Each structure stands twice: as structure tokens, then as C-alpha cells.
Amino acid sequence: MAAVLNDPQHITQKDHQERQLHRQQLSAALGHFLPPAALLTAVEDLRPYECDGLSVYRQLPILAVLPSSVAEVEAIMQVADAQNTNVVARGSGTGLSGGATPLADGILLSLSKFSRIVNVDALARTALVEPGVRNLKISEQVAPLGLYYAPDPSSQIACSIGGNVAENAGGVHCLKYGLTVHNILKLNIVTVDGVSVTIGSDALDSPGYDLLALMTGSEGMLGITTEVTVKLTPKPQLARVVMASFDDVEKAGEAVAAVIGAGIVPAGLEMMDKLAIHAVEDFVKAGYDMDAAAILLCESDGTPEEVEEEVAKMEAVMKAAGATACRVSRDEAERLKFWSGRKAAFPAVGRISPDYYCIDGSIPRGALAHVLRRTEELSVKYGLRCANVFHAGDGNLHPLILFDANKPGELEKTEAFSAELLELCIEVGGTITGEHGVGIEKINQMCSQFSDAEREAFFDVKRAFDPKMLLNPGKAIPSLHRCAEYGRMRVSGGQLPYPDIPRF
């Protein structure tokens, strides 16, 4: 696909030689303690690391390392610090904002070998895991104890817990069960100068400032996570999902507000629009209503008595809000079938379009109808289809813009569409990213969401951990200079003055 971070043609001969020299020096220093298989320098070996889940941005790192112990991570950071070299940490590489996109002059540090569940304490309801452990593996491992790890991002089959911490990942159940920040107790991190530090504790709080909260969602810019203690939640005895159809998207949006207004905190509350429903139904046959303009999936969990009481309330609210049909899952198989469509929404949309671009804005639920209307208008304006899936209970939107990167100008149009949608989220009192992170993707919109002084305060936080700015620099927090450039580039209506030039 099109855009790359650094156009190789712009790298001069001199740059190339310096880069080679730098690579040799780094390799020599790292080779003292890393086995050859854990130190990758050949282009073909680096290729798998050139992008994360946001594959429109690709960049080869100067080299990649695959440490297998905390001591190795410490030593790598000491070398990087001594040679003033940038480091980008990476888990499974499923992130959607380019947080793990390598830097041309940086080391790519993969934590894939940190894949052990070290300890499960059933009585304390905690698990000590290494950062490369996949999210779903934790729940699978502790299932026999009647426990699970609550945050369940759609990519949970593949995404790693270290990446979840870096992005403060959510999922479809976080209105009731919280985000990553609510479900971890303790981290071990390696600082930029190669020192291990324990953040948080096995108790419910720790002395000093709340560094655990600060680390969560910090996009690999404050330290390298080498161990995570997660909280485990008792599995509810029963869960049932109410699937309601609406003939109008705005009515579905109203129903979301009505559910919350009725004092219900659903275990999950998700919405899909017609385009998403059709894409999904063709793909996984989840039994969705093909005539609906929108469907809501509303889950209740708890004891059988609680669920019965709550499902009845949910059904009543949906009907009062104008649902044209309402189905309640009869058993666990049917519940999973209803969810299978929602969980497969991204790949399903991938089948009906050569490329799609996922947006992650979050808004107050009350603005849902307005934002949906504007999204529709923008879709017409840019001539690009847009499938809408939402974590409606949290107000977290995932519009998927459908485009074809091989058609000249479509990626740029998509980016402009996306930028305008994110500006809209800010305008209605929301945020540009609910759970995917800023990375490199949304860095320009950070200029709109935060003032110069606020962004400087973020840099002050960064410097408190990383004075030389070596950890994943250039991500998440834009410089004053970059924001000045973005300000000049933005003109009303979202049309960029030179849509053909690469801007990243």
C-alpha cells in the first residue's frame, strides 16, 4: 500500500552509510549477550515487523531484537541508552494506530518470547503473566477455576496483554467490567536506562503517585512492560443477549440512551448499521435481521434470577423505543452466534472492500444520533461507503470507511474523511480515540484536542520517564512544530490543499 514513513529515495548515500555503521555498532554491542537468532538485521527477517495492524504505514527498523529474559531487556535498553538509539516495543502487532510501527533509526523490540503465564492465584483471583501472552489465553487457562480476564478486545485471539496495557485496551464488555486500567494490579517495567521497576502491587493501592494508571495507555513511551499481574473476574453463571432490530438508526441510538436511563448497566451494548449487518450476515450467518436499518445487541449477565429480571426490562425498553423485532438468545450456543457477527465485523467488512479504515472516536452517548447523521453526510461527500459498528454503551464508535488503496487518491480521501470525523468527535465533547491509541495515525488530531500547554505537559511526563526521548518517540504526542504544520494544512471543509503529497 501507499504511504511509508520515510521514502527510501530520500535517503542519501551518506545517510545510508551512517545507517549501516550504526547498525554494525548496535549489532556488535547487542551480540555480546543476545544469541544470533534473537538479533535480526537482514531485510527479509525484518519484513514481518515493518507494520502493525495499521498496515498502510510501513517502515523497516534498523534491527529487531527478540529477548527472552528481563535481564536481556535491561541490557538492550542499556545499549540503546548508551548509543542514543530509539526503541519501539511490540507485542503481537495487532494494534490499529501504528503504535508499534518501527522507526527507521530505531530498534524494534519484540516481546513475543515473553509468552508464559507464570502463576495463577485462584484465591486471590490474580494471574501473573508475561507481556507476550495472548489476551484470550488467560481466560482459557483460568476457565476451570470459574474465572476469566474481563477486557475482551475484538482481536483477543491474537493481541497480547503487553499491548493491551500499552493501549489501555477495552472490548465489548467494558461499560460493566472496565478497561485494562481497571483490571490490572501490578506491572514490572524496564526503564529507558535499563532498570527494572515494580509499578503497583498485589494490594489495591501503592505508595506514591498512581504510576500504574499513567503506564496504562502510554503507548510504549514510558517504559517496557516485562510482567503484568491481572485481576481475574468470576464468570457469571449465565449470560443472555437481547437482539433488537430498528428501522431507523437514530431510533436505535435513542434506545441505547433509554437502556442506560432505565438504570440498567448492560454487560455489553453494541450497535451495527445496515451495511455492517449485511457484510456480517453474508460472512458468518449470525441470524441478523437483514431488513433492519440497525440492530442492537444488549447483554445481561449474572445469576439466572438477575438475568431473567434484567432481560425482561431490556426487552420492554427496546419495544418502547420502537424496536421492530426483539429476540433473546435461548442458550449459550445462540448467544455466541449472535456475538459471532459483531466480533467478525472487521473481517466481514474486509470481504466487501479491498481496504477499510477503522475509526475509534468516542462521544457522549447523547450525541450519537447527530454524529451518525454527519457520518452519513461525510460518506456522501467523499463518495466512500462507511459501515458503522459501535460499542454503543460506551459511546465508542468504530466507523469503517471502505476504500481501495490502489485507486489513486482514495487513501488520501479516506484520511481526510477520517480526520473530519475525529474533529467532529472533539466538537461534540468526545475524544479522538477510545481504545486504539493515538500512535502515528491520530497524531495530528491531538493538536485539535489539546492545547499547546497540555501537549507540553504530556512531554514533561514523557521526560520524567525518558529524558532523552528514546522510547517510541514521535508517537502519540505531536510536537508544537507538527501542530503548526497541521494548522496550516487544515482548511474548512476538510479538503487538503495538496491531496497527493505524502503527509506522514
Next chain:
Amino acid sequence: MTDSFVAHLQERVRGAQAAATPLVIHGGNTKSFYGAKTIGEAIDMRAYSGIIAYQPRELVLTVRAGTSLTEIEAAMANEMQMLPFEPPHFGAGATIGGTVAAGLSGPRRPYAGAVRDFVLGTRIVNGKGEDLHFGGRVIKNVAGYDVSRLMTGAMGTLGILLDISFKVLPKPAREATLRYEMDQATAIQQFNEWAGKPLPLSATCWENGIAMVRLSGAVAGVEAAQKKLGGEVVEAAQAATFWASVRDQRHAFFERSESPLWRLSVAATTATLALPSAPLIEWGGALRWLRAEVDADALRQQIAAVGGHATLMRAGSGGISGAAVFHPLHGKLAELNRNLKAAFDPANVLNRGRMDNIAL
């Protein structure tokens, strides 16, 4: 009026920064006993008060820091909602700003979350006199570092809280409190076992051979759990009084002695600790209150050895000479905390020394 309050506040902080003279930020002064002694010019936040936005259907509340907890809880009660972390009231004038700054949560904490878990956004004035917004009014937000949660429990040493947004929740439809006669070790084991089951627990407490367990949730769920757990049902008004007395430290345990009060925060499953007197236990075992004259260093070593930390919550009538309030920090962790303090408040003017484990 609020604009001029903020402008004036910024001016005062800038002046203090220039002269390196400390400021002491306070609300209702109901928690002035908590934290190390600090001196300086007083900044009274009570003039900066009021609910800015409260839309029950959004489950979000935004308030000014000087607003009293009583006012907020009354507004929320009208909508059958609550602050889920059950904030302590150590006096009638307790403000929401002080609650967030102190980072203290009540009996519901282990089952619903701490004050930091419900803070969605803050507006602050930092030690440079800058007016800054972090986070927001939405449930999910990962734009920028989580500075709002960092402010929680920072004792006003990083910034002066102005506006705070919270996620709020509906009040449970039913609550029930059960009473058991039980020794300490059994209570710790039992609290943890129950917490591992899908039961609607919302508070636990053990003191002097009596365990109390509160259930909250849907009517049917609470009734079903009640059948499963047995115990003696405590009458509703009596139960409410009991939990409020634990939350606000008015329970007889807190009042019967004039010795220093230690707050021991440990892993919930930590076995019975060898202490000079029996503790009051909350949070399923994770919080143990000790009222005793002890050697502070020895107690801290004992608690650190089990992975916890000890805070001198109240010095007692005699006071303790030389003992730090907060558990000391060491090495790199101490350095990171110091760096953050310097980043937000380079001249060390905000509540200077109040957190005695973070010294610039």
C-alpha cells in the same frame, strides 16, 4: 465568577512560583489530619463550587472541586445514582476535590473500584499556573497520558483540581447485610472465596469476631445470594449506619483508642498479621486498620515483607515523632515520582512536603 476565580488562582500560583513560596490548598478541611504537615498561604477552593453538568443518561457527572460531597450525593440520589467508590465523609464539609486529591475510597472499593477508577477527566492548574484539561467526559478515552488518574491520590502536590468528571452508576435496586460470628483467619479466607464466586458482594468487614457482608444488585440476585450465604440478616437502617460508620471512621474501633491509626494496605489473601492489637479489616482482607503505638520502621518492614505498605493515617493524640506519614519509596521508583513532581510543579509550591515520600 468561576472564570475570575480561575484567573485569580493562576495569578496566585504564578506569583508563588516566582517567589518560591508554598501554597496550601484546601476544601472543607475535613482531611487536614491526613498527610505530612505543610505550611504556606491557604487557597480555599470552597468558592469554586457547583455541578457543571449532570446527565444521568450519560452516567457522567462533572463538578467543580469545591462542591460538597453532600450536595453531589443529594443530586445523584434524586436520579437513583451514586458515586460507586462510596467516598468517606470525615466531616460535614468534605468536598469532592479533597476526596479525589486524597484518593480515599469506601467499603465498596474492592468490588466496584476506587475513586481513580471512576475519574474520567480533570481540569487543573499546575505549579506553573497553567490551566489544563486532561481526559474528558466519555467512558473510553486513550488520547494522551492518563494525567487525570495521576491527580487522584496526589494530595494536591501535582496540580490544583478545578473540574472533575466521573463515571457514575445506578444505585442497586436491593441491598442486604449479613452478619456472622467468625475468627479473623476464617473471615479472610471466606471473604476471598466468596469474591471468587459470581456473588453480588459490595462490602466486607471484620472486627472483634464479627464478619459483616453486604450484597448489592438486582432484587432477585441479592435474594438468591442471601439464601446461598446464610448468616444473620441485619436490619436495613442498622446496616446503613454500620457501613457509614466504617466508611467515615466513626465505628467504635476508630474511636475507642487515642493511639495512632495505621492503614495497612496488603494483598487480600495475606494471612492474619502478627500485630500488637487486633485490626479492623475491610476490602475483603486488602485493608487492615491498626490502632496502636508501634515502631513505625518495624511495622513498615513487616508490611513490606508481605508486599504491602503502611500509612500513618492519624497520628493519635500524642502524635508520633519522626515517623513519616507515607510509606517510603526507594531507588528508581522514588526517582520517577520525584521527576513527575518536578514536571508539574518545578518550584515545589503546591502542598509542599504533604507527601513526605516524594521530596524535591
